Amino acid sequence: MSSEPPSGFKHHRCPLPSDTAAGPFRMALSVASEQVGIPVMMNVEDIYPLAPLQRGLLFHTVADGGGMYTEQLACRIEGDFHPAAFREAWEQACARHTVLRTSFLWENLESPVQVVHKAVRLPWAELDWRGLTPDEAEERLEVFLAEDRAQGFDITRAPLLRIAVIRLADDVYELVCSNHHLIFDGWSRSVLFREVLALYEGVRGGGVVLPVVRPYREFVAWLGAQDSGVAEGVWRAALDGVVAPTVLPWDPPVVAEPGVASALVSVSDEVVGGLRELCRRQGVTLGTVVQAAWALLLGRHAGQQDVVFGATVSGRPAQLPGIESMVGLFINTLPVRVRLDGRAAVGPWLRELQSSLVELREFEHTPLTQIQGWSQVPRGTALFESLVVVENLPPGEADGGGDRVRVREVRVSDETDTPLTLVAAPGEGLQLRLLFQRERYDHDGARRLLDQLATVLAGFTAGDDRPLEEVRLLDEAGELERVRALNPGRAVFANAPAPVTSFTRRAAERPDAVALVWGERQFTYRALQARAAATATRLVAHGIGPEKLCAVLVDRSPEQVAAVLAVQLAGGAYLPVDAGYPAERLAYLLTDSRCTVLLTTRALLERVPAHALDNLTVVLLDDTTTTDTTTTDTANGSTTADTANGTDTADTANGADTADGAAGADGAAEVVPLPGQLAYVIYTSGSTGQPKGVLIEHAQAARLFTAAQDHFHFDRTDVWTLFHSLAFDFSVWELWGALIHGARLVLVDDTTRRTPADMARLLTEQAVTILNQTPSAFLPLAAAIIQDGPRPTTLRAVVFGGEALPTDRLADWAHHMGTTHPALINMYGITETTVHVTCQPLTPHHLAPGAPSTIGRPLPDLTTHLLHHHHHVPTGMTGEIHVGGAGLA
The missing domain is CATH 3.30.559.10 (Chloramphenicol acetyltransferase-like domain)
Structure with missing residues (x-):
């Protein structure tokens, strides 16, 4: 051509x-x-x-x-x-x-x-x-x-x-x-x-x-004459260290639709007046204040102190003659980086932000594509996911059309390729409009964000010296609404008997019902109580009683379960010590806890360092000789006597089985614990990495099951598994959940616990109805059941705890097994809150790809508060969970 x-x-x-x-x-x-x-x-x-x-x-x-x-x-x-x-x-x-x-x-x-x-x-x-x-x-x-x-x-x-x-x-x-x-x-x-x-x-x-x-x-000619080398150095320095966009986390809409929608909020005249005074005192523009408020909102939601968002600038170079009245495409979109220091005062922080914006104004003509290339954000990834537009209209825009006509109800419809775009329209007042992509956000969420932004702006007017960390996202009414939303009601369960008391009552009601299964062996409630009572008598003789702590170091076996019962029948509190712990950990728990008695076996006693036995009485389950290390050495070679004689399912107790105050195997009276007395101590990792002992009372453990009953409807027909170590607080839920309801408890051996196929067979053979699992244990088990079977048809509930639940990885299980039989229930809690705090039955919606892991609402006698610097955070924002109520240690 x-x-x-x-x-x-x-x-x-x-x-x-x-x-x-x-x-x-x-x-x-x-x-x-x-x-x-x-x-x-x-x-x-x-x-x-x-x-x-x-x-x-x-x-x-x-x-x-x-x-x-x-x-x-x-x-x-x-x-x-x-x-x-x-x-x-x-x-x-x-x-x-x-x-x-x-x-x-x-x-x-x-x-x-x-x-x-x-x-x-x-x-x-x-x-x-x-x-x-x-x-x-x-x-x-x-x-x-x-x-x-x-x-x-x-x-x-x-x-x-x-x-x-x-x-x-x-x-x-x-x-x-x-x-x-x-x-x-x-x-x-x-x-x-x-x-x-x-x-x-x-x-x-x-x-x-x-x-x-x-x-x-x-203007186009002026742009072509600019030196991009200087701009490159400035923008590289401004964005140094930014490697990813700041994303505002949000639950996706239930029904994602294409297109863009908007929400609108007007800032009150009182707040607008306060903002104008703030701008006058600090020498900043209202646009800077709006950008600062968005940065603070974005940082709080993202949980970051260094945020990046986009901002539109007029793009009109002041040095170009006639630029104010020129019509064309000048506007540019640039990244704005804001660092958030909670200790910084509002006024100086605003001045610092405006100063940084002014320094970059000389280079605001730089194309965003070039800035993106100069940044450390990977190619193909957006530099920011939210945009702030402050409509700084040219002078005279307020004119309403002259004397002959009146212009009203001006509406501008435009599209945005940014997930969130905030449009602030200053005038006599201040309107905030949030454009959002409907595939990622919904109208209610957008409106909440605008309300929070308005609250932040109001917080800026409360004092120029106010630290940023004290600027709230919710006003007092919003905080109260948040508390009510998280905690719909508060129940009190003060009359529940201690778990061990409930156990003895179930033994009296149905003594011949099977309480514990261990492989081919079965133990009735009568037999299990008899074993425990016999050991309790020995513990009482060595000083165990109310508020006394007895360490239980026993291999996984029926004797381990009976040992825990024995400590509580004696009125004491148990400290479970896992037999798999290294010697150093064993010694630390025994010395740090200041327990007075160690209940163990001869084989395990050999693994305990000698210095850990100082001032400690050792009671051997497999020996009738008890050694008090404060006076003599550990007895070796003494005569061994099994405390359980006769058939496993036979009643070995002498005298009648009764509930409270029942006679033990040797006629000694069992102690009835008071609600406020210590029930157990379980060690959990502290913030320093050194394990810390958590003290739980009988009333706190008892109310756990009363509070959860409306969710589960436990009864004596249930079959539970004791899958976890007694040193893991999930075992409290498993052990006592079965025994206080008169149900059957299947003790899972170590080989079966580690072999998903064997575990799947156990669920079917034992007709298990209640299975408690950490996600990491359940996922391979679920895969084994789906691939090879057999299907656990009796299972009515799978309770998750102990770890964050990756709900999207349950999709295959839900496809084959559904979510109702068995029900899938996610529970959240820590040792310090007596195992569980919240409960969330899972539905297919919770298991959809990309869905967050939902922990649900608190049990009815607990409260949860999501806080940031002691203030409630809005829906969708990251905060620290604070728990209140009867379960707290």
């Missing part, structure tokens, strides 16, 4: 940009004449390159279709309005501003160009809807606006602008002005609209003189 214009075009004079070579633009003329025809090209006034932002918009427009980046302004016009005069005003505006006569060409060109035409025909429509009722007109208007936006623009044909005037009543009109974002931005829209209104008054009144405006090409 020739680079010279065609012969029919050779006499047409087209001024070429002085800062570019003539060759490429002659090529553009040649290509353009072939694409749109020579007669059209005779109408060309100018051809010049695109600004960087225009190039980006052009790329996305071509890739995504004509409807992309269509902007639309709709407003109500009332009064003595003449559409013909208004049309003349718009045509005069088109003659004044080159961008209103501009089209774009790119095919077969090395670089895209924008073509300014000498004259264009403005698309103009006039509709008369006076026959419609107000409701009908509003409904039709919404359809019209949607269809107009969907129509888009053919960007190769100028103008990329169209006007519709709809008559709603004799003196009421709706104006709809649509344009492609390639030709002008929001600031330019305001300049243009104010100019059109002035021209309209001139047409009606006999003429108006407006100053000459500069063409947009002068």
